[in-house]
Amino acid sequence: MAQASPLVIFFLVFGSFFATYNLVTMIIHYGSTESVAIDHGTLLFDPITEMPTHVKNPKRSKTPFHVALTATGTTYSKWQCRIMYYWYKKQRNLPGSEMGGFTRILHSGQPDNLMDEIPTIVVDPLPEGQDRGYVVLNRPWAFVQWLEKATIEEEYVLMAEPDHIFLRPLPNLAHGGYPAAFPFFYIEPKKNEKIIRKFYPKKNGPVSNIDQIGNSPVIIKKDLIKKIAPTWMNVSMKMKYDSETDDTFGWVLEMYAYAVASALHGVSHILWKDFMLQPPWDLETTNKYILHYTYGCDYTLKGELTYGKIGEWRFDKRSYEQRPPPRNLSLPPPGVPESVVTLVKMVNEASANLPNWDTL
Ligand SMILES: *[C@@H]1O[C@H](CO)[C@@H](O)[C@H](O)[C@H]1NC(C)=O
Numbered sequence: 565m566a567q568a569s570p571l572v573i574f575f576l577v578f579g580s581f582f583a584t585y586n587l588v589t590m591i592i593h594y595g596s597t598e599s600v601a602i603d604h605g606t607l608l609f610d611p612i613t614e615m616p617t618h619v620k621n622p623k624r625s626k627t628p629f630h631v632a633l634t635a636t637g638t639t640y641s642k643w644q645c646r647i648m649y650y651w652y653k654k655q656r657n658l659p660g661s662e663m664g665g666f667t668r669i670l671h672s673g674q675p676d677n678l679m680d681e682i683p684t685i686v687v688d689p690l691p692e693g694q695d696r697g698y699v700v701l702n703r704p705w706a707f708v709q710w711l712e713k714a715t716i717e718e719e720y721v722l723m724a725e726p727d728h729i730f731l732r733p734l735p736n737l738a739h740g741g742y743p744a745a746f747p748f749f750y751i752e753p754k755k756n757e758k759i760i761r762k763f764y765p766k767k768n769g770p771v772s773n774i775d776q777i778g779n780s781p782v783i784i785k786k787d788l789i790k791k792i793a794p795t796w797m798n799v800s801m802k803m804k805y806d807s808e809t810d811d812t813f814g815w816v817l818e819m820y821a822y823a824v825a826s827a828l829h830g831v832s833h834i835l836w837k838d839f840m841l842q843p844p845w846d847l848e849t850t851n852k853y854i855l856h857y858t859y860g861c862d863y864t865l866k867g868e869l870t871y872g873k874i875g876e877w878r879f880d881k882r883s884y885e886q887r888p889p890p891r892n893l894s895l896p897p898p899g900v901p902e903s904v905v906t907l908v909k910m911v912n913e914a915s916a917n918l919p920n921w922d923t924l
């Protein structure tokens with residue numbers, strides 16, 4: 565295997581190398597009130613010259629990972645968790661899967677009516693007001709509490725989110741002490757060097773040590789995440805309480821906090837482009853493992869994307885904050901990318917099979 569820098573090891577699941585990620589200008593919505601404009605740009609990754617041995621050679625033994633899903637007790641979180649868990653159960657036992665047990669880490673402080681359906685542990689939210697309205701800050705705190713309390717059988721943990729759908733059986737993409745992560749184009753440590761340096765001083769090394777990632781999806785050794793989680797929590801709070809950082813990072817602050825925290829512990833991640841895809845920007849689910857439906861999908865009836873404008877046909881998770889999406893959503897019109905069609909079909913299959921879908 566080539567002596568690739570451990571800092572930027574970037575390899576793909578099925579052989580070919582990915583060198584350039586062209587970005588479209590996009591508006592990313594978080595919640596229904598905030599939006600952030602992301603500029604044009606090009607990200608370059610150092611391709612490595614050879615697939616690592618563990619990817620080339622089929623593994624002889626399995627290395628299961630525990631699926632850990634952080635969630636709130638809202639209706640909005642619940643229906644997404646139900647779909648997520650439905651697809652986990654379907655993919656878990658198929659060939660190629662190294663998916664182990666499952667825990668929903670419910671950080672509302674109170675049990676809810678999904679306790680019997682989904683294996684769940686209840687942890688405390690941050691004390692009132694501490695999140696400064698940024699509910700996502702509860703995530704690192706939830707992981708800290710869960711890792712302290714829980715007995716986890718598996719050596720590895722996948723940090724997952726409610727709007728993730730498993731498209732196929734997920735193998736353990738981590739390799740020993742190198743966790744597996746998904747490279748997010750909008751996490752740009754180098755571009756934000758001045759801010760990053762407030763939390764990652766020069767003595768720790770170059771800013772390029774910080775991976776372009778968030779905490780999810782990440783498959784990581786349990787002992788590593790146990791070390792990183794408290795730092796992640798601290799860095800998140802410090803970033804949130806620093807107004808320049810808060811203004812600059814906005815809704816992705818907690819992702820930067822994870823990236824910085826893991827670098828502070830000297831942990832760098834293997835970046836897998838195929839780990840996840842995000843409709844409507846990614847068009848095909850081929851070879852991808854997780855479908856992340858964070859962006860609204862809006863189209864004309866001719867199948868043209870109308871992003872940012874309500875489409876004649878649409879699927880946007882944020883349309884369903886008060887109640888689950890109805891069963892049997894209409895499929896998109898012809899011409900809409902396969903990734904969006906697959907998303908709707910998978911939501912429909914789950915809602916059709918889950919009891920009390922509309923009422924729970
Ligand atoms: C987190 O911050 C607190 C308060 O500044 C400090 O006492 C603690 O040691 C920090 N923990 C970690 C893991 O950084």
Ligand SMILES: *[C@@H]1O[C@H](CO)[C@@H](O)[C@H](O)[C@H]1NC(C)=O
Binds near residue numbers: 894895
């Ligand atoms: C789902 O909706 C389509 C029309 O959009 C209808 O033809 C079909 O029968 C429905 N399926 C079920 C199971 O209700």
